[in-house]
Amino acid sequence: MRVDSAGRAPVRADRLLDDVSRDHARQARRARAGRSRRMALLASCAALVLLSALALRLGLRPVGWADLAQALIAYEPTDPEQIVIRELRLPRLVGALLAGAGLGIAGALMQGMTRNPLADPGLLGINAGAAAGVIGGTFLFGMGAPSQQIWLALGGGALGAAAVFALGGGAQASPARLLLAGAALSAFFLAMVRGLLLMSRQSLETYRFWVLGGFDNVTAHTLGALWPFFAAGALAALAAAALIDALALGEDAARGLGVRVGGARLLAGLAIVLLASSTVAMAGPIAFVGLIVPHMARAAMRNDMLWLVPCAGVFGAGLMTLAELAGRSPLFGGAMQAGVMSALIGGPALIWLARAKEGRMS
Amino acid sequence: MSQRSMNRLRAEEISVGYPGRTVLDAMSLDIPDGKVTAIVGPNACGKSTLLRALARLIPTQGGRVLLDGRPIEKQRSRQVARRLAILPQSPAAPEGLTVLDLVRRGRTPHQSVLRQWSRADAEAVERALSLAGLEGLSSRMLDTLSGGQRQRAWIAMALAQDPELLLLDEPTTYLDLPRQIELLALIRQLNRDAGLTVAMVLHDVNLAARFADHIVALKDGKVRRQGPPAEVVTAETMQEVFSLPCTVIRDPVHGRPHVIPA
Numbered sequence: 001m002r003v004d005s006a007g008r009a010p011v012r013a014d015r016l017l018d019d020v021s022r023d024h025a026r027q028a029r030r031a032r033a034g035r036s037r038r039m040a041l042l043a044s045c046a047a048l049v050l051l052s053a054l055a056l057r058l059g060l061r062p063v064g065w066a067d068l069a070q071a072l073i074a075y076e077p078t079d080p081e082q083i084v085i086r087e088l089r090l091p092r093l094v095g096a097l098l099a100g101a102g103l104g105i106a107g108a109l110m111q112g113m114t115r116n117p118l119a120d121p122g123l124l125g126i127n128a129g130a131a132a133g134v135i136g137g138t139f140l141f142g143m144g145a146p147s148q149q150i151w152l153a154l155g156g157g158a159l160g161a162a163a164v165f166a167l168g169g170g171a172q173a174s175p176a177r178l179l180l181a182g183a184a185l186s187a188f189f190l191a192m193v194r195g196l197l198l199m200s201r202q203s204l205e206t207y208r209f210w211v212l213g214g215f216d217n218v219t220a221h222t223l224g225a226l227w228p229f230f231a232a233g234a235l236a237a238l239a240a241a242a243l244i245d246a247l248a249l250g251e252d253a254a255r256g257l258g259v260r261v262g263g264a265r266l267l268a269g270l271a272i273v274l275l276a277s278s279t280v281a282m283a284g285p286i287a288f289v290g291l292i293v294p295h296m297a298r299a300a301m302r303n304d305m306l307w308l309v310p311c312a313g314v315f316g317a318g319l320m321t322l323a324e325l326a327g328r329s330p331l332f333g334g335a336m337q338a339g340v341m342s343a344l345i346g347g348p349a350l351i352w353l354a355r356a357k358e359g360r361m362s
Numbered sequence: 363m364s365q366r367s368m369n370r371l372r373a374e375e376i377s378v379g380y381p382g383r384t385v386l387d388a389m390s391l392d393i394p395d396g397k398v399t400a401i402v403g404p405n406a407c408g409k410s411t412l413l414r415a416l417a418r419l420i421p422t423q424g425g426r427v428l429l430d431g432r433p434i435e436k437q438r439s440r441q442v443a444r445r446l447a448i449l450p451q452s453p454a455a456p457e458g459l460t461v462l463d464l465v466r467r468g469r470t471p472h473q474s475v476l477r478q479w480s481r482a483d484a485e486a487v488e489r490a491l492s493l494a495g496l497e498g499l500s501s502r503m504l505d506t507l508s509g510g511q512r513q514r515a516w517i518a519m520a521l522a523q524d525p526e527l528l529l530l531d532e533p534t535t536y537l538d539l540p541r542q543i544e545l546l547a548l549i550r551q552l553n554r555d556a557g558l559t560v561a562m563v564l565h566d567v568n569l570a571a572r573f574a575d576h577i578v579a580l581k582d583g584k585v586r587r588q589g590p591p592a593e594v595v596t597a598e599t600m601q602e603v604f605s606l607p608c609t610v611i612r613d614p615v616h617g618r619p620h621v622i623p624a
Contacts, residue, residue: 115456239475246470252450255419257523258443258471303458306478 037307040300044314048097051318055093055325056085095218096324096338097317098230099283100293102275104316105237107290108297108308112244113268114175120291121276123182124269127285128189129160130277131211138206139196146217149210150225150281157277160189165269213284214337215324226278233274234313240268241305248303286339289316292346295353319346368431369395370559371416371446371527375425378408378415385411386583388425393527398553399561400570403580404604409563410451410531412580416561417448417529443471447520451531451563455504461515462500465490468522487522493552494518510541514548521552528552530562534569542566546573567604571595571618579603595619 057063063071063081071082071090106121113119121127133156137143143152167181168174197204243264246254251261279286293316294308300315301307323341326332332341371393378386385408393399393416401409414420416427418434427434434442447468455464468490469483491497494514504512513533520528530549534542550573552558564570570577571591578588581603587594596619600606606623613620 242470242473245467248456249464249467250450250453252414252419252448253453255439256417256443256448256450256520257467258438258440260439298458302460302463303456304463 037301041307041311041314044300044311044318048314048318048321051321051325052093052097055096055321056089058325059084059089059328091218091220091223092215092324093321094223095215095282096320098223098227099215099279099286100289100316100318100320100342101313102230102233102279102316103286103290103320104293104297104312104314105234105309106272106275106279107292107316108294108305108312109237109240109244109268109272110290111294112248112305112308113265113272114179115248116175116179117295118291119175119179120287121272122285122287122290123179123186124272124276125160125164125182125185125189126157126273126276127280127287128186128193129163130154130157130280131193131207131285132156132160132189134210135193135196135203135207139200139203142202144202144206147221147225149206150222153210153281154226154229154277157280158273160185161269161273161277210284212337213286213339214327215283218282222282226282229274229278233271233278236267236271236274237309240264240271241309244268245305248305284339286320286342288339288343288346289319292350293319295350299353299356368428369393370430371561372428373412373416373425374428376415376422376427377424378411378420378422384583386415389583389585390425391578391585391588393559393561394576395559396553396557397559397575398550398573399559399576399578400564400574401561401578401580402564402567402570402603407580408583409580411583413448413529413531413561413563414450417446418442419448419450440471443523443525445525446527446529447523447525448529449516449520449531449533452535453516457505459504460501461491461496461504461507461518462487464504464515465496465500465518465522468519471523486524490518490521493521493556494548508541509537510544513537513541513545517545517548525558527559527561530560532563532565534564534566542569549573567595567600567621571620572613572616591619595621 053068056068057065061081061084063085067079067081068085070076070079071085075086076082103121107119110119110121110124111117130153133152134149136156137148137152143149164178164182164185167185168178193207197207243254243259246257246259247261247264254261254264276290293312296315297308297311301311319342320338323345324338326345327336327338327341369392373389373391375388375390376386377384377388389412391412401412403409411420415422418427418439421435429437429442429446465487466483469486472483472486473479491500494517496511496514496518499507499511499515504515507515517530517533528549533549534545537545546569549560549562553560564574574591576588577591577594579586579594579599586603587599595610597608597610600608600610600621606621608621608623610619610621612618
């Protein structure tokens with residue numbers, strides 16, 4: 001070994017050895033990190049299954065495991081316990097799972113696409129558009145039946161989002177312009193809704209019922225009508241995930257990677273609109289879930305959309321189910337809305353996450 | 363001219379501009395295959411615009427950019443990205459990414475909804491990390507790296523695309539001198555060992571003379587001189603292109619021209 005006059009070579013050799021051992025440690029940590037994301041996702045799935053089973057069993061009329069299994073595998077429509085599960089709790093549970101997953105995924109896409117950690121599907125004008133659709137339909141055409149409301153909300157939400165995209169600049173839309181257009185149009189829609197509410201008592205009744213939302217009125221019919229929209233939205237989200245990851249590196253970098261920027265934004269937007277409008281059509285406007293769940297998912301999965309999308313889906317479904325279950329517990333009089341409960345659970349969770357992150361950074 | 367003798371990336375009479383301002387006016391330029399080309403010129407001479415047009419990041423208003431003999435904007439962007447990688451000027455990554463997360467995104471043009479992560483992707487990422495000298499750092503968060511390491515991570519992302527041509531827009535910005543030298547040495551090594559054709563915008567003419575095989579000097583959206591460093595980096599050209607009175611000597615260590623401002 002050549003040693004120069006300053007005796008630098010031995011120091012370098014030491015550093016080299018040190019580097020090698022550190023490399024091994026890092027490689028091991030990296031392998032663990034890859035495994036740990038998969039393990040975290042699997043564990044969350046398992047927890048979700050358990051939570052779902054619990055949600056089916058618990059309630060005013062607790063049902064045993066045997067009856068639960070029976071109701072799911074070999075339904076006996078004469079057994080009252082099984083009827084409770086099949087006709088009441090199962091649609092409610094599936095509704096909560098779909099809504100939570102939809103909002104979680106839509107929120108993750110929103111925050112990834114706009115590079116804004118406070119973005120939420122509600123900001124795209126979807127909730128306000130859906131409210132305007134429901135109230136407008138009730139007022140103008142007297143369409144107040146729940147089965148009609150689904151389509152009014154779905155159409156209103158999609159129209160609201162389309163208007164926001166168009167106002168925000170279409171395929172050239174910048175995130176900032178989108179958020180501004182969303183805020184402006186939401187205010188406009190809500191002003192319209194308030195106007196109609198003042199004019200018509202019947203609209204007010206419909207609105208009061210609709211805006212509280214929740215999963216009590218979710219039926220097999222609702223689910224049958226809406227599940228294709230959820231499925232299409234989830235597929236579009238998975239297809240958009242890698243494109244959003246590339247876009248997060250900046251538009252030039254994304255174009256250099258062969259991504260068509262406008263097309264990628266449109267695909268992600270389509271996924272967000274499908275998921276968020278179907279949710280608001282099914283359960284009314286549920287705030288907060290779309291905002292909080294992506295933060296929880298990022299804490300577990302880092303900033304990687306391909307992992308974030310499924311993880312936000314599972315976390316969202318879990319949070320919504322938990323909120324729904326807690327809302328029905330005697331502690332809250334047995335009838336607290338799931339949307340209220342999700343905010344009660346999610347709010348402190350968000351504060352805790354923000355504080356934990358601050359601690360890490362300082 | 364036969365297809366064979368043509369360089370893979372060339373601009374034919376391209377005009378590029380923004381509303382109200384023409385930056386490049388009917389410029390023609392070849393990027394020589396298998397060489398390191400440096401594009402130099404004073405601020406606002408259009409060098410970044412030229413590079414971005416060559417990489418189809420901005421549309422041309424006239425003329426065309428040819429990649430492998432065909433207009434680049436007529437080819438599928440994903441297909442282009444498998445042959446040509448571009449590192450934009452001072453790129454920014456969102457927080458919460460590791461080096462590996464970033465480098466894996468270089469595989470985007472090789473993947474699709476139906477064809478997700480594969481063994482070939484994993485191998486390309488490993489290769490890119492090792493070429494950029496980042497094997498030991500792959501699990502580090504990007505924001506904990508030094509500027510030089512971070513820039514190498516971006517280069518590794520471009521290498522993960524498996525490109526044959528690499529374009530870089532001022533890759534040495536914000537780096538201190540040792541890190542600039544290290545990065546340019548890495549780029550030249552990629553050219554020599556991996557056969558990569560490189561074209562980069564550089565601010566520093568001396569560094570360009572030291573590390574490039576071919577230098578293109580721009581002024582006011584036009585090519586004023588191009589050729590090997592010894593032919594382009596002369597007192598005359600420096601005066602003409604940069605309006606810089608100077609003496610050019612032969613660098614006694616590397617034998618390249620070296621500008622000494624008067």
